[in-house]
Amino acid sequence: MDYKAPIEAYTGVVREVIIGKGNKSLKIGGENILPLHFFDQGSNPNPVKFALEVLDMKPEDWPEHAVEPFKDVISEPVSWAKKCQSFGVDAVSLFLMSTDPAVKDTPADKAAELTKKVAGAINVPLIVYGSGDEKKDVEVLSKVAEVCNGMNLLIGPVLKENYEAVGKAILEHGHTAIAQSPLDINLLKELNVKLSKIFPPDRIVIDPLSSALGYGMEYSFSLIERVKQIGIITKDSMTMMPIIGNLGGECWKTKQAKENKKQGLLWEGMTALSLLLAGANILVLRHPDTLKLIKETIEAR
């Protein structure tokens, strides 16, 4: 008797989210199959995308081998962002670390001006992360949204504590939101439900928090996997959003990555590959060599 492999067809579809404008735009999500289940009925029209990090200040705790590829531009975010493009990124992710009151407390308008310059200098879409300080981010991200009006940046983190104010600014000025919750599927859904009341769900990207290999990565893996299953198999509207894996910073914080370059690349690479297998739609990396490594792996070179 011939064996016929079963083919699954699911009813859920991850929303296709567009970031950026015009010829600078990028689509993520849109799949109606589980990650890499190409044997099932359906498709993933937008394979995983990659961004590299740019900081708004000279990084203080990066090991030399992480600084090395950008050492000539490390204090100039605009040039740094331009240089990222030479490594074949799909997007650039600007981190406004210096706005954190515990770091430099850079004022919101200064951060917004810088963001606008960076966005204007590159020909790929821009992702912008605030410092994560829930109060300061209201000022900073609202100002960024306003100053960069109409550029459709991907802006976050939008948190349970500030989603109303930040969400409103992101919406008013035509951007897309990153909804971030602390590694918990119930809280993730709750935030999406609440945000969706004031914000179109097809402009939300989920950041479930990405932990590094050896530092809780399996939690991120299981969570991403579950979000995809619940969205695609059970068609839960509030989990059918694409996922961003912001993992560079987490990986390069580890002792292992700091020790030497090869270990660092493998640490970041293994984390990235794992989250990609779990179903992440866009990954934010730190080291261009990791990006190269991952692309070679995907293309089985």
Next chain:
Amino acid sequence: MVIIGENIHVIAKAVSVAIRERDAKVIQDLAKAQTETGADYIDLNVGPMKKDPEENMRWLVSTVQEVTDLPLSIDTMNPIAMEAGLKACRKRPLLNSASGKTDSKEHMLPLAKKYNCDVVISVMTDKGMPPDVDSKIESIMDTVTHANELGIANEDIWVDPIILPVSTAGEGQRFAATNLEFIKILEDVLPGVKSTVGLSNVSNGVPEELRPLLNRTYLIMLGRNGLYSAIADPLDKELMSLTKGGMPKITELIYKTMDKEDIDLSSLSQKEVEYVKTAKVLMGETLYSDAWLES
């Protein structure tokens, strides 16, 4: 559905202070209120009762018995307090609770035989909480067999599958569904045994104002699957009305949801919609979040 009133509970500060200061009125008011709203038993949950267990328990039991004729459920993990409580009861009490743990088998279960009372036996063992239906059944069969050997009949045993909060990330909803299944097959596995649950635990960690809806819905679902009794809040009028068949339309909607029938939500009142959504969460059909009624 036999309702064991949960309101005399040491976690409530007023109760623990009243016991310590021998303030009979606080305790008696709670006992009277639960009696009036239709409870079948009054639970006396005193925790481990480390200090003066005999004296405290004797006072508590006699204080409650002054104002109610209902039988009592003596709820403590301290065998000394337990024995003092059982001894002081006028009516056949409920020993709440024993388990498959060695310590409990040696010190609690024999008390049920000695005082010829009903006994709650949970699925817990020395290995902890059995994680799925099969292991729960296996554990409880072992412990019930042990109880039978001590001379305790199945009819006197109230099995407790242990309810956990549905809001626990990842696992909570699986536990809720597991217990529905467990209650459904219990009668086939252990003919004659009764069952009970600590109902309110299902909504632990959920915003306070939303808790009763989860408790009520889950009780109806468990009841349909054959649950005999629940430790619950008899002061919740809607819960009591539901258990006594006073809200047939809601009950029917919950049953239909359990049967995965198509329900047209637009034809229902807001309250009915809330019950349907809640039942879906408890079955594991929709992912839980604190905003489950809003999506």
